[in-house]
Amino acid sequence: MAGKERLVIIGGVAAGMSAASSAKRVRPQMEATVLEKDAYISYGACSLPYYISNDIKDIRDLFALTPEAAEKERGITVITRHEVLSIDKDNKEVLARDLERGKEATFPYDKLVLATGGSPVIPRLPGIDLKNIFTIRTIGDGLAIKGYTDEEQPEHAVIVGGGYIGMEMSESLRKRGLEITVLEKMDRVLGTMDEEIIKVVEERLAAEGVTLYKETSVEGFEGKGGVVDKVITDRGTFDTDLVLLAVGVHPNTGLTQGVGIELGARGAIAVDEHLCTNVPDIYAAGDCAETLHLVTCKKVYIPLGTTANKQGRVAGENAAGLDSVFQGVVGSAVTKIFDLEVARTGLTTLEAEREGYEHVSSTINGWSRSRAYPAGKPITVTYVVEKGSGRLLGAQMVGEEGVAHRIDTLAAALYSKMTVEDVARLDLAYAPPFASVWDPILIAANVALKKVKKGA
Numbered sequence: 444m445a446g447k448e449r450l451v452i453i454g455g456v457a458a459g460m461s462a463a464s465s466a467k468r469v470r471p472q473m474e475a476t477v478l479e480k481d482a483y484i485s486y487g488a489c490s491l492p493y494y495i496s497n498d499i500k501d502i503r504d505l506f507a508l509t510p511e512a513a514e515k516e517r518g519i520t521v522i523t524r525h526e527v528l529s530i531d532k533d534n535k536e537v538l539a540r541d542l543e544r545g546k547e548a549t550f551p552y553d554k555l556v557l558a559t560g561g562s563p564v565i566p567r568l569p570g571i572d573l574k575n576i577f578t579i580r581t582i583g584d585g586l587a588i589k590g591y592t593d594e595e596q597p598e599h600a601v602i603v604g605g606g607y608i609g610m611e612m613s614e615s616l617r618k619r620g621l622e623i624t625v626l627e628k629m630d631r632v633l634g635t636m637d638e639e640i641i642k643v644v645e646e647r648l649a650a651e652g653v654t655l656y657k658e659t660s661v662e663g664f665e666g667k668g669g670v671v672d673k674v675i676t677d678r679g680t681f682d683t684d685l686v687l688l689a690v691g692v693h694p695n696t697g698l699t700q701g702v703g704i705e706l707g708a709r710g711a712i713a714v715d716e717h718l719c720t721n722v723p724d725i726y727a728a729g730d731c732a733e734t735l736h737l738v739t740c741k742k743v744y745i746p747l748g749t750t751a752n753k754q755g756r757v758a759g760e761n762a763a764g765l766d767s768v769f770q771g772v773v774g775s776a777v778t779k780i781f782d783l784e785v786a787r788t789g790l791t792t793l794e795a796e797r798e799g800y801e802h803v804s805s806t807i808n809g810w811s812r813s814r815a816y817p818a819g820k821p822i823t824v825t826y827v828v829e830k831g832s833g834r835l836l837g838a839q840m841v842g843e844e845g846v847a848h849r850i851d852t853l854a855a856a857l858y859s860k861m862t863v864e865d866v867a868r869l870d871l872a873y874a875p876p877f878a879s880v881w882d883p884i885l886i887a888a889n890v891a892l893k894k895v896k897k898g899a
């Protein structure tokens with residue numbers, strides 16, 4: 444091949460910048476160009492709620508890399524405010540529009556990585572275009588919400604959706620002194636998590652002054668002078684100064700149309716374990732792509748930053764000529780809701796049911812430190828275990844301390860397809876300031892094991 448090999452990456456956040464960086468590490472002579480339609484690249488959207496709450500004071504702390512540093516330190520060309528409009532797979536080039544100047548240009552590639560991410564779901568409801576109805580995804584969204592709360596001092600926010608982003612934003616805006624109402628369509632917050640875990644969360648929301656309405660569907664918005672002041676639902680009308688929509692994320696796959704790139708789980712781009720799409724030399728990674736669930740062995744769409752970084756790395760390595768594999772995920776996630784750490788890995792009871800597993804679920808209440816050592820906190824642990832085989836299918840935890848990292852042990856157990864008996868035998872570290880001699884992980888395993896044996 445004449446000249447340097449050209450890698451083009453569409454999207455410059457977690458997956459895109461990881462792909463560009465790993466490709467340059469593997470093959471420094473490769474030309475890597477990132478096309479990003481936004482003005483910002485390489486930031487942690489995960490920290491936006493903590494910027495809005497003022498826990499993080501400076502927005503610059505959210506950035507891992509600037510375009511200048513990417514060029515200087517990693518040899519990556521980053522072109523911002525350029526939106527890719529189409530892919531020509533036969534001529535191996537993409538067409539992009541310079542959003543500042545309105546001009547269009549083509550960028551030839553030898554390898555192409557789609558890292559176009561996801562976008563918040565925006566329900567097409569009456570009044571949806573009113574001002575002060577926000578979503579949270581980008582730096583621009585974070586600045587807009589922060590700017591509005593700083594300048595206009597709103598008193599009341601309605602948050603639509605009780606998933607983890609809705610929960611994190613409840614805390615964030617509550618810390619800014621707003622009255623918070625959460626409207627959730629389902630009969631629970633946090634999606635499919637188990638009742639024992641959710642009960643603790645809902646009690647904490649109430650204690651923190653967050654009003655939660657479950658089984659409530661939003662039907663529209665009303666406002667004065669183009670600014671939202673009412674949320675209309677099937678259970679009445681709620682006055683508000685601000686609405687935050689947090690009802691899910693969909694993959695950005697518009698560019699696949701007409702190219703023959705196949706879509707998979709929940710409309711995300713179908714990829715194999717090398718992050719290859721079905722079209723030669725085109726890879727996809729991050730929130731635009733599906734992944735394999737290692738418990739169910741089915742393709743899923745679980746858009747998370749931790750996965751986007753890892754998939755991006757593998758896609759970049761493979762675009763640069765390696766044969767790397769992204770095995771998949773076990774469905775681990777953790778969030779902070781006021782003082783609570785809430786975490787999950789694998790399947791919840793509801794998910795195990797839906798997947799058709801014969802299972803038992805069991806819950807225990809343990810303690811984060813030795814009872815004798817001061818300031819320990821309660822931890823609730825739920826396990827979902829397959830009947831018969833005793834294989835661990837999933838775990839969830841909630842508590843004020845020691846949850847976030849304990850769940851990682853169970854994520855490793857799921858990755859290794861361990862039974863609950865294996866988990867009960869784990870040699871976990873113990874000292875009074877960190878755990879009880881029987882760690883909650885072990886207590887939960889022994890209780891679940893008894894239940895499984897009784898069932899057998």
Ligand SMILES: Cc1cc2nc3c(=O)[nH]c(=O)nc-3n(C[C@H](O)[C@H](O)[C@H](O)COP(=O)(O)OP(=O)(O)OC[C@H]3O[C@@H](n4cnc5c(N)ncnc54)[C@H](O)[C@@H]3O)c2cc1C
Pocket residue numbers: 453454455456457458459478479480481487488489490491492525526527528558559560561562579580581608695698728729730731746747748749750751777
């Ligand atoms: C409030 C919040 C909290 C979160 N908390 C967590 C957490 O605690 N843990 C966790 O693991 N994950 C968390 N996430 C999710 C995480 O931020 C995302 O999974 C991650 O950003 C995905 O990275 P990505 O690169 O795949 O996609 P994105 O971050 O969506 O980036 C894709 C980029 O592609 C660009 N793009 C799209 N189309 C084009 C085009 N045609 N041309 C040019 N550019 C294009 C977009 O402008 C965008 O900048 C959180 C997300 C939010 C919003």
